[in-house]
Amino acid sequence: MKNFVKFGTALALAAGMSTIAYAQIKPEDAIRARQSIMRVNAINFGPVSAMAQEKIPFNKDIFVANALRLESVWAMNPTRFFVPGSDKPVAGARIAAFTDANGEIWSQPEKFKAAYDKETQEIGKLAAAARSGDEKAMKAAAGDVGKACKACHDDFQVKK
Amino acid sequence: MKNFVKFGTALALAAGMSTIAYAQIKPEDAIRARQSIMRVNAINFGPVSAMAQEKIPFNKDIFVANALRLESVWAMNPTRFFVPGSDKPVAGARIAAFTDANGEIWSQPEKFKAAYDKETQEIGKLAAAARSGDEKAMKAAAGDVGKACKACHDDFQVKK
Incomplete structure (x- = not known):
């Protein structure tokens, strides 16, 4: 519990609630x-x-619960966590034993941001469709989200 | 992307949308x-x-965004994922290199469920306080959530 709160506090500070730089989060x-x-x-x-x-x-x-939850969790912005030093596994860490991020995340930040923004847009449309209750619109929007996922993974994940 | 959807499909099936047993998720x-x-x-x-x-x-x-997101993500019910065989690290898996779950999760399922239900209740109150906009109520409810977190971690996590 102590670590739990400590971690959260560090994140809160890092998220712009103080002058502490975000990059101070451990990789x-x-x-x-x-x-x-x-x-x-x-x-x-x-x-x-x-x-x-x-x-x-x-x-x-x-469908609706998951689409709205996706919108909420996406708003946490996972791209904030591609901090310096997190481009490779961290020796000795219990869980960060790998990363599938490729170097273009760091060498092409504008392209990465554009991919993130595109996904944000498509997830927003999916959530709007979910709120509308229209099954056809929901399914079409889900397809567009999937395409945006795939495009970003294709560009910024190491090939397996 | 293919694995992504495959994993999600397996989870969807496992979550009761078919007759496939939940325990079929890999540990x-x-x-x-x-x-x-x-x-x-x-x-x-x-x-x-x-x-x-x-x-x-x-x-x-x-505060409000995080409290409501906590309610939404908690509704995913993490306790569903304490499936048979997941009480110890899985050799060779890329990420499940450890687990802090102790054996009481499996030996005392009713006690574990009660701890989960208590946390659900406290998170519900926190979300209600967040919706009310009352700062004092929000802070008090957060304290109660923290206590429920700690109680469950004390009982069901290995001591570090």
């Missing part, structure tokens, strides 16, 4: 933060995407 | 899912707790 904490946010996004978007592609039955309650 | 995916959810909770609750304890200045917008 392993930054990697873990961004990977956790993206994993939570995957857990939420996965069923949405599968419904949009009719791989699983459409369930409006789950 | 390393379950560990990663619960740790990611809890890390996102920490990122959101950390500043809330620090504001409630007056360790950092109160910022209503951030």
Whole structure:
């Protein structure tokens, strides 16, 4: 619990609530933060995407809840956590044993920002569609979110 | 992207949208899912707790956004991911290199559920306070959430 609050406090300070620079977050904490946010996004978007592609039955309650949660968690802005030094695994860290980020995140920050902004836009449209309750619009918007995900992953993840 | 959707589809199926048993999620995916959810909770609750304890200045917008996001992400129910086989690290997995879960999660499921329900209740009150806009109520509710976090961690995490 103590570490929990300490970590959160450090993040709060880092997020612009003081003069402490964001880069003072430890690289392993930054990697873990961004990977956790993206994993939570995957857990939420996965069923949405599968419904949009009719791989699983459409369930409006789950679709809407997940789409709105995706919007909320995306607003945490995972791109803030690509801090200096977090471009490679951190030796000895318990969890940041890998990163799939490729170097273009740091060498092409404007391109990375554009990809993030595009995703933000598409997720905003998905959330708006979810609020509208229109199944067809929801499924179409989910497809566009998926395309934006893929475009960014294609450009900024190491190839597996 | 393919893995992303595949993972989400598996989760959607596992979450009761088909007859496939939840336990079919791979233990390393379950560990990663619960740790990611809890890390996102920490990122959101950390500043809330620090504001409630007056360790950092109160910022209503951030407090409210984080409290509501905590409610939304908590509704993903991280306790669902304590599946059989996920009580120990998974050899060879890239990220599930550790778990801090102690055995009582599996040996005392009713006690674990009660701790989860208590936290759900306190997070609900925090979100209600955030919606009310009353600073004093928000800070008091954050304290109660922190106590419920601590109680569960004390009982169900290995001691460090």
